[in-house]
Amino acid sequence: MTEQATTNHHSPEVTVDVLIVGAGFSGLCIAIKLQQAGTESFLVIEKGDDIGGTWHENRYPGCACDVPSHLYCFSFEPNPDWNRMYAGQAEIWEYLKSCAKRYGVLPHIRLKTRLREATWDEAKGVWHVLAGEGLTIDARVLVSGMGALHVPSYPELPGLARFAGPSFHSATWNPDVKLEGKSVAVIGTGASAIQFVPQIAPRTGKLYVFQRTPAWIVPKPDFSISEKWRQRFRRIPVVMWAFRKFLFWQHEFRVLAFLGHRWMGRFLERIALKNLEKRIKDPKLRAALTPNYALGCKRVLFSNDFYSALTRPNAELVSEGIAEVREHSIVTKDGVERPVDVLIYGTGFRVTEPMIAVRLVGRGGVEIHDAWRERMSAFLGVTVSGFPNFFILLGPNTGLGHNSVVLMIEAQVRYVMSCLKLMRRRGQKVMNLRPETQKRFVDEVVERLSHTVWQTGGCRSWYQDQKTGENTTLWPGSVVAYMRRTRSAAARDYE
Ligand code: NAP
Numbered sequence: 001m002t003e004q005a006t007t008n009h010h011s012p013e014v015t016v017d018v019l020i021v022g023a024g025f026s027g028l029c030i031a032i033k034l035q036q037a038g039t040e041s042f043l044v045i046e047k048g049d050d051i052g053g054t055w056h057e058n059r060y061p062g063c064a065c066d067v068p069s070h071l072y073c074f075s076f077e078p079n080p081d082w083n084r085m086y087a088g089q090a091e092i093w094e095y096l097k098s099c100a101k102r103y104g105v106l107p108h109i110r111l112k113t114r115l116r117e118a119t120w121d122e123a124k125g126v127w128h129v130l131a132g133e134g135l136t137i138d139a140r141v142l143v144s145g146m147g148a149l150h151v152p153s154y155p156e157l158p159g160l161a162r163f164a165g166p167s168f169h170s171a172t173w174n175p176d177v178k179l180e181g182k183s184v185a186v187i188g189t190g191a192s193a194i195q196f197v198p199q200i201a202p203r204t205g206k207l208y209v210f211q212r213t214p215a216w217i218v219p220k221p222d223f224s225i226s227e228k229w230r231q232r233f234r235r236i237p238v239v240m241w242a243f244r245k246f247l248f249w250q251h252e253f254r255v256l257a258f259l260g261h262r263w264m265g266r267f268l269e270r271i272a273l274k275n276l277e278k279r280i281k282d283p284k285l286r287a288a289l290t291p292n293y294a295l296g297c298k299r300v301l302f303s304n305d306f307y308s309a310l311t312r313p314n315a316e317l318v319s320e321g322i323a324e325v326r327e328h329s330i331v332t333k334d335g336v337e338r339p340v341d342v343l344i345y346g347t348g349f350r351v352t353e354p355m356i357a358v359r360l361v362g363r364g365g366v367e368i369h370d371a372w373r374e375r376m377s378a379f380l381g382v383t384v385s386g387f388p389n390f391f392i393l394l395g396p397n398t399g400l401g402h403n404s405v406v407l408m409i410e411a412q413v414r415y416v417m418s419c420l421k422l423m424r425r426r427g428q429k430v431m432n433l434r435p436e437t438q439k440r441f442v443d444e445v446v447e448r449l450s451h452t453v454w455q456t457g458g459c460r461s462w463y464q465d466q467k468t469g470e471n472t473t474l475w476p477g478s479v480v481a482y483m484r485r486t487r488s489a490a491a492r493d494y495e
Contacts (some may be wrong), residue, residue: 024053
């Protein structure tokens with residue numbers, strides 16, 4: 001457990017002004033900003049046994065960020081000491097822990113406390129919250145910092161329950177399972193799998209990588225940052241600031257590939273195909289790894305070692321669909337049976353089903369899952385009509401495919417802080433989004449999405465709602481445009 005991650009809020013009944021759910025990048029960011037604004041009455045509840053969110057949970061070998069470290073950190077807490085261009089899990093986790101400590105928010109965090117239910121009490125203007133084991137919290141303001149990538153998704157494959165060997169998901173990696181000399185099957189070739197496959201390949205006796213859809217993979221310009229440069233960043237902060245700005249614009253420019261500017265997409269596709277040609281000489285394997293949809297439709301992946309891992313003599317890419325899983329093997333649709341000792345799921349997360357296992361009841365007893373029956377939506381991804389004083393960080397349609405999501409978190413936190421200020425200024429205790437504001441925003445998002453590669457690129461992805469096929473996860477624009485929209489809350493948008 002993190003040193004000093006104790007809390008002042010040990011009682012089973014707590015009343016606070018602001019309750020934050022989750023102690024990852026989002027939850028910590030708003031906790032820090034509240035602390036800086038002089039708000040003492042806030043509590044962060046975190047289901048895990050330590051802070052860090054996704055960077056605490058995901059500990060698979062090779063786990064790292066695919067956004068450069070100097071951009072994947074808080075703007076108010078730049079870190080001159082990043083060891084690599086793309087930091088690994090341990091370094092990012094340490095960074096988050098040091099931020100929480102430095103800004104004094106650790107005493108406000110209650111670990112191992114899972115949100116179970118939150119109900120809006122109209123008469124009192126508070127959220128009644130049930131959390132952990134018998135904890136009740138009354139909070140005027142409820143902020144979700146739960147993120148989207150934390151409920152593992154498992155494939156539904158015939159016979160899966162019969163598998164007799166050890167099995168685990170990339171997000172719940174089991175380091176006690178020895179892979180040395182074993183026949184290991186990995187299902188999935190997404191962002192997580194392409195990071196751990198090269199790490200485990202040399203250890204396994206035989207490695208089968210089951211691919212359903214090939215990804216677009218571009219080289220990752222990763223290297224260690226020399227002590228000389230780290231000193232420079234430390235001594236001359238403006239150099240670090242300029243480097244971050246450079247990275248920001250370099251990434252921001254890429255949004256064009258996603259928003260329907262095909263020349264940009266084709267340019268990146270050429271880079272990816274050159275990378276594939278250079279690393280995979282076998283034409284059959286190369287064909288199996290060549291995507292047949294537009295770049296950007298699914299998340300673009302960055303790797304320098306995934307392709308070479310597949311060319312190892314003990315590795316095999318299996319692109320035939322899985323027909324059945326047996327006690328000690330996997331059978332593909334062509335009838336081939338491969339012996340398997342250990343099964344690893346690199347099958348991602350349940351992203352488009354938000355607030356799984358959480359009951360959130362707003363005005364008039366309406367449950368959020370009912371409010372979102374047609375489409376998961378929130379104004380600017382943050383506020384939902386009928387759910388007063390409730391704010392979502394990294395909510396619907398605010399994910400990114402081209403830049404650092406920490407930038408979006410900071411923009412949203414700024415927006416939430418401006419909502420709280422607006423309430424204070426007007427002497428109001430409650431603010432509820434006007435339904436027409438939400439509708440106008442959703443209509444705009446849907447219209448803009450229709451021109452993007454996510455809708456027109458010819459693929460299915462976790463960006464899309466599994467039932468409707470609509471993209472409910474990504475922001476259809478630039479980060480700059482989002483920052484502009486979220487600069488401050490307008491009273492006219494709220495009742
Ligand atoms: P993912 O990108 O959703 O990939 C899941 C993989 O599993 C895909 O290849 C998918 O194939 C496959 N799959 C899913 N269900 C399957 C089934 N029933 N049968 C066969 N294959 C199946 O998941 P992830 O790799 O865990 O990454 C999730 C997200 O986490 C990323 O997109 C990214 O946003 C984030 N992440 C970020 C980093 C980082 O460096 N910042 C690192 C890791 C993860 P299909 O493509 O056919 O669906």
